[in-house]
Amino acid sequence: MDKQLDLTRLKGVGPKLREQLQRLNIHSLADLMFHLPFRYEDRSRIQMIGSLQHQQPAVIQGEVRSADVLFGKRRSLLVKIADHSGVLSIRFYHFNAAQKSQFRRGALVRCYGEARRGASGLELYHPEYQLLETSLDDLPEPQLTPVYPTTEGISQQRIRLLMEQALEWLAANNIPLDDLLPLDWLQQWGLPSLKQALLFLHRPPREVELAEMASGHHPAQRRLILEELLAHQLSMQRLRSKLQQQGAPAIQDTWTLHNALLEQLPFTPTRAQQRVTVDIVTDLSQPLPMLRLIQGDVGSGKTLVAALAACHVLEADFQVALMAPTEILAEQHFQNLSGWFEPLGIHCGWLAGKTKGKARVAALESIASGQARLIVGTHALFQDEVQFHRLGLVIVDEQHRFGVHQRLALKEKGNLGGLSPHQLIMTATPIPRTLAMSAYADLDTSIIDELPPGRTPITTVAVSDQRREEVIQRVDNACREQAQAYWVCTLIEESEALQCQAAENTAAELAEQLSHLRIGLVHGRMKTSEKAAIMAAFKAHELDLLVATTVIEVGVDVPNASLMVIENPERLGLAQLHQLRGRVGRGSLASHCVLLYKAPLSLTSKQRLQVMRESQDGFYIAEQDLMLRGPGEVLGTRQTGLQMLRVADLQRDAELLPQVREMATQLWQQHPERVEPLILRWLGDAERYAAV
Template sequence: MASLDDISVTEIKGVGNALAEKLAKLGIQSMQDLLFHLPHRYEDRTRVVPMGSLRVGDVAVVEGEVMKTDLVMGRRRSLQVTLKDGSGFLVLRFFHFNAAQKNQLGEGTRVRCFGEVRPGRAGYEFYHPEYQTNPPPMPDASQATLTPVYPLTEGIQQPRVRSLCQQALKYLERHPIKDWLPAELLADYQLPCITEAVKLVHSPPAGAPVHLLVEGRHPAQQRLVMEELLAHQLSLLQVREQIQAREALPLLPTGDLTERFLEELPFKLTGAQRQVMSEIRQDLSQPVPMLRLVQGDVGSGKTVVAALAALQTLGAGAQVALMAPTEILAEQHYTNFKGWLEPLGIPIAWLSGKVKGKARQQALEAVASGEARVAIGTHALFQDEVAFNRLALVIVDEQHRFGVHQRLALREKGVGGSLAPHQLIMTATPIPRTLAMSAYADLDTSIIDELPPGRKPIETVVVPDSRREDIIERVRSACREGRQAYWVCTLIEESEALQCQAAEVTAQELTERLSDLKVGLVHGRLKAQEKADVMAQFKDGELDLLVATTVIEVGVDVPNASLIIIENPERLGLAQLHQLRGRVGRGEQASFCVLMYHPPLSMNGKARLQALRDSQDGFVIAEKDLEIRGPGEVLGTRQTGLMQFRLANFERDKGWIEPIKEMAPSLMKQPRVVDALIRRWLGEKIRYGDV
C-alpha cells in the first residue's frame, strides 16, 4: 500500500500546478507533509462576543445588524460598514471590495464576522474580517469546536489551507501514519498514537478541553511536540556522527609554544579558563574530530583559550583556521593573534571579503603552501578556492550566525581531504542549559563561568527619555575626563533604512549639542571598509563618542570606553542588551550603562529591564530571555530557519528535553527510524546534515 509520503498533494481535488508550487514553498509536497503542516494556534469562534465588551487586540466573533454602509474617500478608498448589536457598535472596513459586496452588506442585513479589534477613526474596527450574511444559528456549546490557524505563505489564504488539511485527513482511514516510536515508550508517557494525535490537532472534537488546546498542553499536541523535539535532537546527533565518522589528526601537546605564550601574557589564566583548556587539550589529542562549544560571558577570556588551542595544533605541525561572522570581529581576532603569535615566529594570513587582487592571491598561496600557519577571516574561508596545506583545527566564533552546514563544509578542507579538522566553537551569547542541550546536541559544551580578576561590574541605570538632556551632559563630562562613550540607536522591527536614518539623525543632533567632542557614526548601510575605519578611529581614541546601530553588538574591544547609552532598550532582547552592555567595562575604570526607554513600559518591558539591572550574569539573563521571547530569538536564528519548530515551544516543553536526551542514543542504532523522523519533521529543506 502506498504510504502518505508517496502520495502527492496534487491528488487533492483543486490542487493544480500553481497551488502545488505555492505549497512547495511551505515544504508541502506529499500528503504526509500536508498532515504535518500543523496549526500553530487556535481561534475560539465558538461564541459570539457583545460589541460593547470588546477591547483593542481582541480576536472575536461578533454578530449584528448593518446600520449604514458608506464609501469613504481617504488616502485609500474604503468601504465602511457600521454594525450594531444592542451593546454597542463596530465598523467593518474593506480596502478591497466590489459592487456586489457593497450591495450584499446593505442596511438591515444581519452579519456575523470574525476579526481582530483595532482602533479606528470611527471607534473600534475590523479590517477585512471573514464574514457571513444572514448566518445560521450558532452551534450549541457541546457541538462547538475550535478553529485551527495555520502558518501561511504568499498567495494562500487561511480558509484554503484549512480545507486542504481537512481533505488530507480523509486519507488517514486508508493510510494510517507510520508510528516510528516504540509502543512501550508511548505507554510510559500515556500518549496517543501518531494518527490519532494528528487528527485531533487538525480537527479538535466538540467538547475537547479548550484551555489545554489553546496552551498547547493537550496530550495529542504533546505527543507531536515530543516527536518533533526528538527529530531535531536526532538530526544533530546525525551531524555529529557524520563528522566523527572521519578520522582527525591527533594533536599531542608539546608545550613549548604554549609555555612561551603564557609567559608573555600580562595576566594569569582563571581557574575556569584552565579547566576548559584541559578539556580541549584532551579532545585535540584524540584521533576523532573534537566538536566543542565554549560558552563564556562577555569578557571571560574565550579568545585566549582559542589561542591556546591553536598553539597545541601549531606545536603538532598543523594549520589553524579562525572564522568570525563580521569583518570587524574577524579583524579584531587577527590583531589579537598577530600580537600574540607573530613574536613566536608564526606567520598569519588574513582572508576576508575585502582582501582583493594581489594581496588575496598572496594570502591564498601562503595558506595553500603551509607558509601561513594560521588563517583568519570571515566566511570567505569557506570558498572553494581556499585550500589548506595541513588544516587540523577550525575555530568558529559566534557559531549561531553560521548554519551547521557551513561547519560541515569545512570538514572537506582537513588534512589531505580525508582527515576532518577538529572544531572549536565559541559564543559570547550565554545559552540556557535546556536550550544548549537541544540546539547544540552535536557539540560537547564547556563553560567559562569566571571573569578575569579586576573586571569591575557595570552599573546599569534605567531612565525615561524625558531625561535626555541630563544624559547628554553626562556624556560630555565623561568624555572631557578623557573617557569614551557609545550611543546606541535601536529601531528593531523597522527596516534597516529607518534604523540607519535614526542613527544619522541622532549623530547629527549630538554633533551639534556636543560641539567640543568628536562624534563618529557606524550603521549597517556603511560599506565594510567605512565601518572598519570609524571603529579603528574610535579604538585609537580619535573619536570621543560613537553613535551606532546594534552592529557593535559582539566582541568589539575598546578598554577606554566606560559609558554606553542604549535608546529604546525595550525593543531589544535581553541577551542582545547584555551583549551591548559588554562593550564597556573592559578597562580599569568604573563603567556605566544607561537604558533610556520611551514610556509607558509594558509589564513585560519592565520585567526585562529590571532583570538586566539586577544581574551581570549572562546565563541568568539568557534564562530570563528564553522565558520571555523563545529560542529562535535567543539563538539569533530567527532568520536562518534553524530551530524553527512547528509545535514545540521551548519554555513550555522543556520538561521533554531530559527524556529525549535519554531516548535518542538507542534510536540512533536504527538508521531507518532516524531518517524517517527527520524527514517527517524537518523535511528536505533543513536537513542539518546536508551541505
Template sequence: MPVSALKGVGARLAEKLAARGLGTVQDLWLHLPLRYEDRTRLSRIADLRPGEPAQVEGRVEAVERGFRYRPVLRVAIGDGSRATLVLRFFHFRAAQAAQFRPGVRVRCFGTPRPGQHGLEIVHPSYRILADDEAAPLGQSLDPVYPAVEGVPPAVLRRLIGQALDLLPEPAAMELLPPELPELVGLPGLRQSLLTLHRPAPGEDLAALAAGTHPAQRRLALEELLAHHLSLRRQRLAQQSQPARPLAGPGELAGRLLRQLPFALTGAQRRVFEQVRADLARPVPMLRLVQGDVGSGKTVVAALAATLAVEQGCQVALAAPTELLAEQHLANLRGWLEPLGVRVAWLAGKVTGKARAQVLADVASGAAQVVVGTHALMQEGVAFHDLALVIVDEQHRFGVQQRLALRDKGPAHGLVPHQLVMTATPIPRTLAMTAYADLDVSAIDELPPGRTPVRTVAVSAERRPELVERVRAACREGRQAYWVCTLIEDPEEGAGGARNGGRVEAQAAQRTWEMLSAQLPELRVGLVHGRMRAAEKQATMRAFKDGALDLLVATTVIEVGVDVPNASLMIIENAERLGLAQLHQLRGRVGRGAAASTCVLLYQPPLSAMARQRLETLRTTSDGFVIAEKDLELRGPGELLGTRQTGLAAFRIADLGRDAHLLPQVHALADRLLAQRPDVADRVVARWVGGAVRYAAA
C-alpha cells in the same frame, strides 16, 4: 502522495502550496491550526466579555453609515437579553450594507471589545438567516490555519480535510513502539492529528491555546526526537572520519601560561582541559565555547593552538570582520611570537606580493597559525597540514564558507579539529537542541578586575541631560558610544513609524550631525552598516586609538573592538532591540578599570515585553540568565536566526514551552540508535525530510 493528487489542485495551486513547504499530503497533516473558533454554541449578548471570542445571534435594530476619516458601517443587533452589540465594518460594498435592514436575523462570530456605545465587533464573520431557517451549530471547533500566500483560507481548510480523510490506520502510522515509557499516557499519532485538526466541542481550549494538550505533546515529542536524531547522525558521521590526535606534552602551552600577564580563571582552565582532552583523540573535535564578551575565549583558543603547533601542524582562525580578526592577530602575535610561533595575516586588503608571500608560507607550513577573515576560505588558499580550525562568531559566516574552511584540512585523509567560539550565551535548552552535534563549553566567569557596568533606563525626554553627561565623561579623558537603531529617517509608515509627527527612531546620520553641533569641542565619529568597509574600519580604529571622543554608531559595533577607555554607552530606542543584542552592545564598555555606565534610552510608552527586557538588563549582567530570558520572551527561531544556523524551523515544538520534554527525547534517541536504527531513520525522514543540515560546518 503529492498535493496535486487531491481534488481541485492544479499546477498553480500546487506551486503556491509548495512555496510554503506543503508539497505532500503528509505536509498538510502537519500544517496545524494556529487557534480555534468555537461555533458549537451561541452566547447571549448580555453575557459577552471583552477579548473573549464568541458567537451570537440577533436581529438588526439600527443601521448607520458614516464617513469621518473613511467610510464606516455600524449595525446594532439585539437578542432580547437587554443588551446591544454593534458590528462595525470599514471595508464594505453597497450591496453588503443593503443586507442589513431592521428586523433581519444575523448570526455572527468575533471578538468583542469596548466601543463608544457598549461592546462592538470589528469585521465579524457573519451569516444572514431567513426567519424560518434552522441553522445548525458546528459539531467541532473551527481551526484557523497559518496563512498560505495566494490560497484562500476556505480552500486550505478543504484541502486539509481531504488530506485527513486519507490518514492510514493507526498501526500503519506509528513509527514509535507505543509501549515506550515516554509515550505512556499520550494518544497515538493518528488520534493526535485528528484531535488537533478537528477538536470536539468538549476539548480543553485553554490547553490547546497554551500548547500543553496531550495531542500537542505527542507530536512535539516526536518532532524534537527527529531533529535530535538528525543532529546525532551528523555527529556520528563526522566522528567516523579520522583526525590527527594532538596529544603532545603541552610544553608550549605551559610556556604561554607562564608568560601571560594574568592568571586564567577557573572557568578558562576547565574549558581548556575539555578542549585538550578532545584534541588528544583520533576523531575530530567539534566543540562550541560560549562566554560573555571579555570572558577570555581567545586565550583558550591560543592555548589550543599551541597543542597543534607543538605537533608540527597548522591552525586557522577565522573572524567575521577585519577589525575583529586584527584584534585576534594582535593578541596571538603578542602571546605566540615570543615562543617562536609564526603568526600570519590573510585578509582582503592583503594584496599583491604580500599576499603571494603569505599564500606561499601557508602552503609550505612556514606560517604555523593563520589569522584572517572570509579570505581564508577562498580558492587558492592551500594549507600544508591544517589540524585545527577556530571560528569566532560562527553564526556570522555562511554555511558554505565554514564548510570551505574545514575542507582546507584533509591532508593524509585526516579532518581538522574544530573549535567554535561565540560571545552570545546560548540558553541550555537551545544548546541541547540546536547544537546536539557539538560539545558545548561555557566560560561563565569574568576575569578579575572587570568592573560591573551600571545599567539605567531613561526616557527619551531626558536626552539633553545625556548630552551633558557625554560632555563631562569626555572632558575627564573618557570615551563614549552613542548607538542608534536606524541609519536614516524612515518614510511615513515604513521601518519606524511616525507618531504624531515625531520620528520614533533617531537616524544615526542626523544624530551625528546634532551631537557634533551640540558638542563642538569633541571629536565625533560615525559608523553604520552602509559605509564602505575601509571607511568603517578607519573610524573604528581611530576610536580605538583615542583619536575620537564619541562614536555614533548603529548596531554594527555589536561585535567590535576592545576599547578599555570607553566607559559610557547610550543606546537609543533600546526598546526596539532584543535582550541578547542589548547585552552584546553593553559588553563594549566596562572593559577597563573605570566604572562604566550603559544608558537604555527608550520612547514611552513601553510595551509589556519591552519593559521586561529593559528590567532584566537593568538587574543582571549574567549573559546566561539574559539568554534564558531572551528565549522565554522571543522564542528560539528569532533568537537563533534559523536561516543562518541551519536549524530547521519547528512545526509544532516550541523550545521554550517544551524544554521539559528534552530529557525524554535524549533517552528515547539513545534507545533507538542502539536498538532500532531503522526506526530512527524513518522518524527523521518524516519530520526533517530532505532538509540539509550543515551541522558540523
C-alpha cells in the same frame, strides 16, 4: 504513509494551488496531514450578545435591526443585530452596495469575531458571517475550529476544506500511518497512536478546553511534540556521527608552546579558563574530530582559551584557522593573536573579502604552502580558492552568525587523507540551556563562567530622549575626568545606509556641542583601514568619544572606556544590548550604560530595558531574550531549522528535552531503521541545513 501520495487526488487541487501549497512545504498528502493548527477557535457554541466581553472571540446570532452607511474619518457600514439579551454593532470599513443590501431588517445573521470597544459600545469589526433562513440552519461547528499557518492565495477556509478531504480520503482508503515511536514508549507514557493524535489535532471535540490546547499539554499534542523534538535531536546527532566517522589527527605535545605563551602574558588565566582548556586538550588528543562549543559571557576571555587550544595544534605542526563574522572582530583577533604568537616564531596570516590584488595572492600562497601557520579571517576563509596546507583546527567565533552549513564548509577545507580538522566554536551570546540542548546537539559544551579579576560592575539606567541634553553633559563630565565614552546609534529601518547617516549626523551634532572633545566616528560603510585607524586611535586615548553604529558590538577592548550611551535601545534585542554594554567595564573605572530611549515604549521594549537594568548575567538575559523573541531570532535565521518547529515550543516544552535526548540514544541503538524516516517526516528539505 507513502510520502508521495499526490495532492491532486484532492478535489480542486490544480497546478496553481499545488504551487501555493509548496510554499508551505506541503508536497504530498502526508505533508498536508502534518501541517498542524497553531491554535483553535471555539465556534461550537452560540453566545448571548449580553454576555460578550472585550477582546473575547465568540459566535453570536441575531436579527438585523438596521444597516447604515456612516461618514466620519472613514466611511463604514454599521449593522446592528439583536437577540433577546441585547444589541451588538458590526462594523465594516470595506464593503459594497450588494453587501449592504444583504443586511435587510429582520434578516437572521450568525457571525464570528472578537468583540472590541468602539464608538457604539462593543463591536465586531469585519467578522466572518453567514445569513440564515432559520435559527436551526447550519448548527455551529461540532468541534473546535483549527487555525492553520497559511500563505498568500490560500485562505483558512480553503486549507480547512483540503484537510477535511484528506482526512476522509485517508479514512476511506484505510491508509496506515507509520508509528515510528516504539509501542512500549506510547504505552509507558499514556500516549495515543500517530493516527489518533493527528485526527484529534485536526478535529478536536468541542468538549476540549481551549486553554488545555493552548498549553500544549494534551496527550495528542505531547505525542507529536516528542516526535518532532526527537527528529531534530536525531538530525543533529546524525550530523555528529557523520563527522566523527572521518576521524581526526590525535594531537599529542609537550605543552611547550602553551607554557611559552602564558609566560609572556601580564596575567594568569582564571580557573574557568584553565578548566575549559583541559576539556579542549583532552578532546584534541582523541582520534575523533573535536566538536566543542565554548560559551562565555562578554569579557570572560574566550580569545585566550582559543589561543591556548591553537598552541597544542601548532606545536604538532598543523595549521589553525580562526573565522569571525565581521572584519572588525576578525581584525581584533588578528592583532591580539599576532601580538602573542609572532614573538614565539609563529607566522600569522590574514584573509578577508576585502583582501585584493597582490595582497590576496600572497595570502593564498602563504596559506597553501603552510608558511602561514595561524590564519585569521572572515567567511572568505571557506571560499573555493582557499587551500590549506595542513589544517588541524578550525575556530569559529560567534557561531550563530554563520550557521551550521558555513562552519562545516570550512571544515571541508581540512581533509587530510580522510581525516577532518578539530572544531572549536565560541560564542559570547550565552545560549539558554533549552536551546543549547537542541540547536547544538552535535557539540559538546564548555562554559567559561568566571570573569577575570578587576572587571567592574556596570550601572545601567534607562533615560528618555527628552533628557538628551543631560546625557550629553554626562558624556562631557566623564571625558573631562580622563575617561572615554561610546555613543552608539542603532539600526534604522533595517538600512545600513540610514544607520550610517544617523551616526554621521549624531557625530556632527556632538562635535558642535562638545567642540573641546576629540570625537571619532565608525560605521559599516567605512573602509576597513579607516575603521582600524579610528579604533586604534580610540584605544590609544587619542580620542575621547567614539560615535559608532553596532559594528562595535563585538571584539573591541578599550579598558579606559567607562561610559556607553545606546540611542534607541528599543530597536535591539536583549542579546545585542548585552553585547554592546560589554564594551565598557573592562578596566578599573566605575562604568555606566545609558539607554537613551524614544517614548512611548511598547510593552516588550519596557520589559527588555527592565531586564538590562536589573541584570548583567548573560545567561539570565539570554533566557529572557528567548521568552521575548523566540528561538529563531535568538539563534539567527541561518541556524538549523529550529525556528521551523511545527508543534513543539522550546520555551514551553523545555522540560521534555532531557527525555528527548535519552529517546534519541535509545532509538539510535535499538531501532536505527526508524531514524531516517523520522527525520524526513519532520524536517524534510530543511535537514539540508544539517547535511550541507
